[in-house]
Amino acid sequence: xxxxxxxxxxxxxxxxxxxxxxxxxxxxxxxxxxxxxxxxxxxxxxxxxxxxxxxxxxxxxxxxxxxxxxxxxxxxxxxxxxxxxxxxxxxxxxxxxxxxxxxxxxxxxxxxxxxxxxxxxxxxxxxxxxxxxxxxxxxxxxxxxxxxxxxxxxxxxxxxxxxxxxxxxxxxxxxxxxxxxxxxxxxxxxxxxxxxxxxxxxxxxxxxxxxxx
Amino acid sequence: xxxxxxxxxxxxxxxxxxxxxxxxxxxxxxxxxxxxxxxxxxxxxxxxxxxxxxxxxxxxxxxxxxxxxxxxxxxxxxxxxxxxxxxxxxxxxxxxxxxxx
Numbered sequence: 474x475x476x477x478x479x480x481x482x483x484x485x486x487x488x489x490x491x492x493x494x495x496x497x498x499x500x501x502x503x504x505x506x507x508x509x510x511x512x513x514x515x516x517x518x519x520x521x522x523x524x525x526x527x528x529x530x531x532x533x534x535x536x537x538x539x540x541x542x543x544x545x546x547x548x549x550x551x552x553x554x555x556x557x558x559x560x561x562x563x564x565x566x567x568x569x570x571x572x573x574x575x576x577x578x579x580x581x582x583x584x585x586x587x588x589x590x591x592x593x594x595x596x597x598x599x600x601x602x603x604x605x606x607x608x609x610x611x612x613x614x615x616x617x618x619x620x621x622x623x624x625x626x627x628x629x630x631x632x633x634x635x636x637x638x639x640x641x642x643x644x645x646x647x648x649x650x651x652x653x654x655x656x657x658x659x660x661x662x663x664x665x666x667x668x669x670x671x672x673x674x675x676x677x678x679x680x681x682x683x684x685x686x
Numbered sequence: 687x688x689x690x691x692x693x694x695x696x697x698x699x700x701x702x703x704x705x706x707x708x709x710x711x712x713x714x715x716x717x718x719x720x721x722x723x724x725x726x727x728x729x730x731x732x733x734x735x736x737x738x739x740x741x742x743x744x745x746x747x748x749x750x751x752x753x754x755x756x757x758x759x760x761x762x763x764x765x766x767x768x769x770x771x772x773x774x775x776x777x778x779x780x781x782x783x784x785x786x787x
Contacts, residue, residue: 479707482708482711482712483711483712486712486715486716486719486727489723551756551758552756555720555722555755555758555760558722558723558726559719559720559723559725559726560719560723560755560758560762561716562716562719563716564716
């Protein structure tokens with residue numbers, strides 16, 4: 474076995490987390506909730522009481538959402554994935570995580586500055602949805618597509634960037650642009666995750682004697 | 687004996703066996719994995735996998751823990767510190783052997 478083969482085995486093990494589509498389904502659900510948040514802002518206006526309450530509780534909602542998603546993903550994996558293809562606990566590489574955080578933070582700053590500069594030139598430009606699309610696309614391509622070696626994340630990343638770019642020129646109110654962005658991205662994630670889960674369940678039927686030794 | 691041949695004879699025989707090398711590679715990429723996952727990834731039979739895991743455990747390279755995830759019984763395997771070190775050494779030795787050949 475050559476060292477190149479060993480690296481391929483390591484990458485295959487790392488992408489196991491995404492092979493059942495459950496993480497995408499959960500991410501899609503989170504995006505749809507975010508879309509609803511911006512829809513409410515758009516309907517009631519940014520200065521309405523409902524929007525102010527939502528804005529104040531956004532951080533709380535995000536934290537609760539993140540914990541909820543983690544709980545749901547673990548529950549679904551325990552019921553669907555682990556009995557079929559086994560359980561894996563991933564190691565948290567702090568140095569790697571730090572490096573990724575710096576890369577994303579740096580890229581986000583660059584994109585934010587570039588979009589603000591661009592927005593000064595083009596009035597009809599909605600820089601917020603453009604930045605959001607670029608960031609989501611970047612995360613999907615770099616952190617999911619490249620590191621896990623899964624092609625569908627490249628497609629999802631490119632779609633996010635394109636969606637953000639198209640909506641930034643739509644001339645709609647920012648809240649509606651973000652509603653459309655998160656809503657459509659969420660639906661795309663759910664469709665992609667659903668198809669992946671369907672294929673996974675089809676390819677790995679539950680064996681009666683399945684379970685760990 | 688040439689240095690190149692000596693580097694081959696110095697290889698860790700416990701890890702050098704292909705099935706055990708596969709197990710060590712999988713476990714080096716994660717914190718821990720269960721028996722079913724290792725069986726799926728290696729394609730080994732239950733008996734064969736058990737035997738290789740026992741040898742790795744005897745060498746002190748992995749630790750095996752019987753537990754439950756919900757109602758699912760699990761045999762969790764993870765590399766020990768000496769296992770990680772032995773695996774890294776093995777890869778370095780192989781890498782330098784390939785480069786010198």
